[in-house]
Structures are given as structure tokens and as C-alpha cells.
Amino acid sequence: MADVLTIYGDSISGNCHKVRFVAELMKIPYRWIETSVLKKETRTPEFLALNPAGQVPIVTLPDGRVLAQSNAIMLYLAEGSDLIPQDAYARAQVVQWLFWEQYSHETVIAVRRFHKHYLQKADADIDPTLLPRGEKVLGLMNDHLAQRRYFVGERLSLADIALVAYTRFGHEAGFDLAKWPHVQTWVQRIEANLGL
Amino acid sequence: MADVLTIYGDSISGNCHKVRFVAELMKIPYRWIETSVLKKETRTPEFLALNPAGQVPIVTLPDGRVLAQSNAIMLYLAEGSDLIPQDAYARAQVVQWLFWEQYSHETVIAVRRFHKHYLQKADADIDPTLLPRGEKVLGLMNDHLAQRRYFVGERLSLADIALVAYTRFGHEAGFDLAKWPHVQTWVQRIEANLGL
Numbered sequence: 001m002a003d004v005l006t007i008y009g010d011s012i013s014g015n016c017h018k019v020r021f022v023a024e025l026m027k028i029p030y031r032w033i034e035t036s037v038l039k040k041e042t043r044t045p046e047f048l049a050l051n052p053a054g055q056v057p058i059v060t061l062p063d064g065r066v067l068a069q070s071n072a073i074m075l076y077l078a079e080g081s082d083l084i085p086q087d088a089y090a091r092a093q094v095v096q097w098l099f100w101e102q103y104s105h106e107t108v109i110a111v112r113r114f115h116k117h118y119l120q121k122a123d124a125d126i127d128p129t130l131l132p133r134g135e136k137v138l139g140l141m142n143d144h145l146a147q148r149r150y151f152v153g154e155r156l157s158l159a160d161i162a163l164v165a166y167t168r169f170g171h172e173a174g175f176d177l178a179k180w181p182h183v184q185t186w187v188q189r190i191e192a193n194l195g196l
Numbered sequence: 197m198a199d200v201l202t203i204y205g206d207s208i209s210g211n212c213h214k215v216r217f218v219a220e221l222m223k224i225p226y227r228w229i230e231t232s233v234l235k236k237e238t239r240t241p242e243f244l245a246l247n248p249a250g251q252v253p254i255v256t257l258p259d260g261r262v263l264a265q266s267n268a269i270m271l272y273l274a275e276g277s278d279l280i281p282q283d284a285y286a287r288a289q290v291v292q293w294l295f296w297e298q299y300s301h302e303t304v305i306a307v308r309r310f311h312k313h314y315l316q317k318a319d320a321d322i323d324p325t326l327l328p329r330g331e332k333v334l335g336l337m338n339d340h341l342a343q344r345r346y347f348v349g350e351r352l353s354l355a356d357i358a359l360v361a362y363t364r365f366g367h368e369a370g371f372d373l374a375k376w377p378h379v380q381t382w383v384q385r386i387e388a389n390l391g392l
Contacts, residue, residue, distance in 0.1 A: 052336050052339065052340070053296060053300065053336060061285075065285060067285075067288055067289070067292060068292050068296070069291070069292045069295040069296060069299075070295075071291075071295050072288055072291040072292040072294070072295050073288075073292075075288065075291055076284065076285075076287075076288035076291075079284060088272065088275060089257075089261060089263075089272075091272075092263055092268055092269075092271065092272035093263070095265070095267075095268040095271055095272070096263060096264050096265045096268040096269075098268075098295075099265040099266075099267050099268050099294075099295070099298055100249060100264070100265055102295055102298055102299050103265075103298050103299070103302075103303075104249065106299075107299075107303070140248050140249060143248065144248070
């Protein structure tokens with residue numbers, strides 16, 4: 001058993017990057033165990049014993065306890081830090097964006113990226129609803145960012161980290177971010193915050 | 197402007213029920229504004245001004261501030277109560293289940309229920325992946341509940357409330373809960389907790 005945080009993650013997964021970003025911002029020592037979805041390493045008996053849902057990322061704490069779901073892991077690791085606002089309503093807004101990201105954004109942008117960029121499918125073989133849904137998602141973000149530098153409040157929060165994870169790979173999903181200039185500028189800002 | 201919490205919700209939506217359940221358990225006074233998805237009342241300019249994502253539930257606080265996303269609203273309303281464990285890891289487990297519910301459960305059980313029960317589609321006209329995915333979701337819950345009375349810890353938490361919201365309508369989605377007896381018993385337990 002490691003005496004530091006262990007992250008089981010796939011290096012091509014934005015969901016897994018989120019956990020790494022927070023660990024690095026928080027200066028939490030960790031080891032990374034590469035766990036490939038494409039190689040079905042999330043479907044082995046050993047992995048399913050850690051997470052019956054068969055999804056990465058997961059973390060194991062130094063005492064062996066497991067936690068799954070990227071945004072839940074971020075909230076756990078970042079508790080008490082500036083990445084989560086102290087004000088109850090601002091905190092709730094961050095959490096609101098985290099749920100919106102998983103329900104409405106990841107299921108479109110990340111899924112289209114996976115089929116187009118990693119499975120190398122032709123556009124005609126990809127769910128045709130993903131393109132207009134992705135444009136709507138990016139349009140909503142662009143409107144929100146028109147007068148704001150960060151998603152909630154005046155500084156980086158988990159909302160930005162969750163949302164940038166796949167937005168920054170929008171081109172791999174077939175979305176030219178130049179069409180959503182506030183999003184494009186914000187991606188550059190958050191990447192600078194994350195030292196990318 | 198109301199001097200109490202206002203819930204904009206659709207009475208047929210489990211996501212909206214969650215918010216009502218928590219308000220009632222917490223004895224938070226509220227008014228309910230019926231907002232029908234089928235009647236496209238979530239697509240009016242007035243509603244989109246409150247929530248650009250066009251989704252229910254939302255709440256407006258007595259001062260007019262808005263919050264969206266059912267699970268984010270529950271976490272906000274229930275903060276400091278027994279519905280959220282005080283222990284950091286147990287709390288994180290509740291949050292983990294909330295994200296799993298929105299990503300892996302609602303997108304299958306609630307979606308199939310909507311198409312089958314409300315849009316009255318024939319099974320052949322419903323996404324064929326939803327049936328095996330729903331069986332997998334219910335199987336995972338059944339395994340988790342084999343040795344447990346509640347999803348996290350020894351008492352009712354937001355994890356149970358989020359997960360029961362659509363599981364209790366499993367039959368309307370075409371799933372006979374008798375096939376997953378631990379789930380069936382747990383649904384009855386949580387409904388009793390909620391006074392249903």
C-alpha cells in the first residue's frame with residue numbers, strides 16, 4: 001500500500017486530468033497508475049474490485065479507501081482551499097457547474113472526441129445529435145463568459161477545472177473554438193492558471 | 197418576489213421530486229411553480245432567463261438568486277443537516293453517488309421511463325442500449341445494497357434520495373424491481389423514510 005494518494009487514471013481522459021490538476025495545485029503528493037479504457041484495463045477483476053462501475057478516475061487514499069467520480073474526488077481533495085468558495089451560495093454555484101459538466105457537457109464533447117479522435121470514426125458514423133448539442137453547450141458557456149473571467153466569482157475554482165478538462169480538446173471533438181471567442185480566451189486563461 | 201424558497205419543478209420529474217423531498221425533510225417553507233417539460237415551459241424566454249440550460253428543477257432563493265441542478269440544490273439546502281455526513285470521506289462517498297446517479301443512472305432509467313411511459317413509444321422505438329444498461333445499473337445497486345440498509349453509512353443521506361427518485365419508477369421504465377430484491381427492499385425503506 002502506498003503512503004501517498006494513488007490516482008488510477010487514463011492519460012487521454014479529461015476526467016482523469018481534473019484529479020491530477022487539483023493534486024498538483026494543492027501540492028498533494030501522488031502516484032499515477034496508468035489505466036487504459038481502450039485496453040479494457042478498467043474491466044479487469046482487480047479494477048472492478050476497486051470500482052464496480054468500471055470507470056476512471058478513482059483514487060485510493062493512503063489507508064486504502066477508494067473514491068470514484070472525478071468531480072467528487074476534486075471536491076474531496078480541494079476541501080478548505082481557495083478552489084472552493086467559502087460562501088455557501090458561491091460554493092453551490094460551483095457544484096451546479098460540476099453537475100452540468102457531467103450531465104450536459106462531458107456526455108457531448110468528451111463522447112464526440114472519443115469517437116472521432118480515438119476511435120477514428122467518420123463523422124457520418126458518429127451520433128448526429130452530438131454536433132448541434134455541442135454547439136449549444138459551447139454557446140451557453142460563451143454567453144456565461146461574456147462578462148466574466150472565471151465561471152464563479154473572480155478566481156479559479158473547481159468549476160473552471162472541470163469545464164476546461166474537455167473544452168480544451170474541443171478541436172479533437174470537431175469544434176473550432178474560434179467560433180466561441182470568450183470560451184477560447186477563457187481556455188487560455190485556465191491553462192495558464194494550471195501551468196499548461 | 198416570494199419571501200420563501202421557490203421551486204420550479206415538473207411533477208413527473210424525479211429530479212424535481214428530490215428538491216421537494218429535501219425541502220420537506222428540512223421543513224423549509226417553499227412554493228412550487230409547476231413547469232412542464234412536455235409543454236415546453238422550460239423553453240420560454242422567462243424560464244431561460246432564470247436557467248439558460250432550460251432544465252428543471254431550479255430554485256430561487258428569497259432574495260431572487262437562482263440555483264440549478266437537482267443534486268447541487270439538495271447539497272445546498274441540506275448543508276449542516278444529517279442528510280450529509282460530517283465525516284469528510286463519508287461526505288465524499290455521498291457526493292460520489294450523486295455524480296454516478298446523474299451520469300450513469302438518470303441517463304438510463306429516467307430517459308427510458310420518459311420515452312416509454314410519457315412519450316408512449318413502443319420498445320422497438322426506444323434506444324436498445326437502455327435496457328441492458330439499466331439492468332447493469334440496477335445490478336450494481338443491488339450488489340452494493342446486499343449488506344447495507346442505506347447507500348452510505350447507517351442512515352438516510354442525499355445519496356439515497358437522489359437514487360430513489362427514479363429507481364422507484366423503475367417499472368414505468370420497463371424494469372421489474374423484483375429481479376433486484378435488495379433494491380426493491382431499499383426503495384420501500386427510503387419511501388418510508390420520506391413518508392411516501
